[in-house]
Amino acid sequence: MTKPILRVENLYKKFKDTEVLKGLSLTVDEGEVVVIIGPSGTGKSTLLRCINRLTEPDAGDIYLGEHKIESGKSNLSRIRQQIGMVFQDFNLFNHLTALQNVAIGPVKVKKTDKKKALKLAMKELERVGLADKAQSYPAELSGGQKQRVAIARALAMDPKIMLFDEPTSALDPELIGEVLEVMKDLADAGMTMMVVSHEMGFAREAADRIVFLEDGVVSEMGSPEKIFNNPEKERTREFISKIARLHGGDDLELTYK
């Protein structure tokens, strides 16, 4: 029934002398929400960046659907269009309004007619609840609003999968909820998502699977229940209890409700 949309096979990456990814393999099914957790410096960001080739892996294969992701030029642009990426520090284009930020991908990359692109952009802004901020520049938005615009910008390319790299960790606590809510809606709408996040409330509520990354490989994975309540490895249990203390979610109450 389920079919894999993203396959990462035996991924290796090292920077100078530090080996970061050591033969990591991971598959994500269509419509699945995978939350990735793991200690700092373990290669979570590197994994996401290898997937859309912002970082070039040393070895290993990555497939999006049937297509192998390679660094040849035209192929790469086509693949990246299908992979939405949301960064920790938003990276909105500072010289463009919220609306232009969302429209520029379709206009410049997909060569969508400008009027059509603006209409589409407005729809995506509505989807993240920011239609009234369409004409604001990034400097005029709060962190939470910036991140929601960044999500809309990625969605405007109509991606097959969305990658989130700690989307709320640069936010003030009171702004985290609005971003998680948008992500939750997205998950409910059936978007395939790969989310690096230590927001346990979100993981419990939205994740189909939790992947515990350590030392450059998948150390353990399973349903939220299994990972939170009955992990196989002691190391996983330790890590979960550590982040539960830091990020809440020690009960089933969602942090953002």
Next chain:
Amino acid sequence: MIEHVQFFIKIWPELFKGLVVSLQLSAGALLLGLAIGLPMALMRTYGKGFIKTLAVGYIELIRGTPMIVQLFLIYYGLPDMGILLDRIPAAIIALGINSSAYQAEYFRGAILSIDEGQGKAAQALGMTKQQAIINIILPQALRLVLPPWSNEVIYMVKYTSVAFLIAVPELMARGKMIISWTFKPLETLFWVGVIYVIILSVIAKIVDIIERKLAIPGFQMSRED
């Protein structure tokens, strides 16, 4: 007092002709400097190997030699190689080449100050590196470069006075001519100075208006306040 004003009225037509030439030199040299400087900045920032070395060599060579040498080389040196230039084109080319090296460094500084996440986000959307530079990096860098660039405009108007050394009839050269007819160096130079001050403050004002027009929240212009 009256006689000073009368003197000014008498010499004004000559000075005005000189002013027009000075402004032509400035505009020509600034545009030439932009046309060479921006590509040089891109080559130095993004280029590799020979391209990068070429840009670095050009910029450092120009910045490392006095402008007067460059001017004389172009006006007196090129004819030896069979290239004969009129005074005004020779002055524009010399001033323009000189300016291009400085403009290149302004542009490069602005490009480097743009957060690297901007280009990464553009590439993540599927833009090629060139598309990211053209659509995302440069529009931001050009806004950041406006304050140093407007200083370059003002320097340039003043620098054009060196063109009088190859007898280009610009403002300073006209002043010198007037002195040789009237034997009134002090008054003449006084009025030449006044014209420079007035024209420079008008230009500063215009640049200021342009900066305000292009201002975007989050791109605070460092020249304000």
